[in-house]
């Protein structure tokens with residue numbers, strides 16, 4: 001049912017159709033907070049799925065926020081050949097969705113269903129209510145993720161696992177081409193983490209998935225090319241074996257590994 005909805009998503013529009021191959025391009029991207037350098041002069045093309053890894057504070061979320069136009073930067077960021085500085089909020093929202101690690105709840109009383117429906121704002125006329133199609137997409141998405149029973153629950157009452165599924169639902173309802181997930185399995189128990197991981201993998205068929213994580217098992221399972229942030233710059237590993245091996249992980253993280261797991265003894 002939802003697969004049908006996804007298959008019909010028009011991820012192009014007349015302006016960008018001819019430039020789709022370019023996807024995301026970072027051109028001499030530098031980011032500072034006050035005088036502290038976070039990322040320095042990164043140039044890169046991302047033309048498919050991507051895992052972004054790196055130590056705490058290496059700038060993963062900052063990079064994601066820059067791609068979404070949510071933080072200031074020097075240099076340029078292009079999506080499908082269009083400079084994101086020139087895109088309206090609605091154009092950006094149609095192109096990409098950022099799911100932060102933790103769902104921010106600004107309205108204590110908003111229900112899950114109402115919250116998820118808000119993601120359809122890009123398709124809605126300012127003076128009209130959400131269409132029956134918008135409501136159908138929201139309902140189908142909750143069903144697809146097996147969380148219909150949460151529809152009338154206040155957003156503020158959810159557990160971490162439920163909140164993560166609702167975040168995922170709202171990103172699907174937005175039907176944007178690119179979905180950036182920032183540590184989607186942080187705080188989840190193994191069963192919920194597995195559920196989220198399976199959904200993310202399935203979504204690769206319909207969306208460009210950019211996954212930020214410290215979970216090497218998850219990154220390996222999602223199996224996208226990897227960008228590793230370290231010392232203000234980024235290294236790109238296209239092939240699985242180039243990155244997911246003990247020697248490389250030990251060199252990059254500076255600690256000992258046993259396969260993909262940290263060696264504690």
Ligand SMILES: Nc1ncnc2c1ncn2[C@@H]1O[C@H](COP(=O)(O)OP(=O)(O)OP(=O)(O)O)[C@@H](O)[C@H]1O
Nearest residue numbers: 033034038054055056057058059060061062063214
């Ligand atoms: N709004 C801000 N103002 C000042 N400094 C910030 C701000 N946001 C992030 N930083 C700093 O920028 C650096 C990179 O932060 P960021 O959250 O991007 O790292 P990260 O790689 O996502 O980290 P983690 O893995 O711990 O989530 C950190 O040193 C952080 O303290």
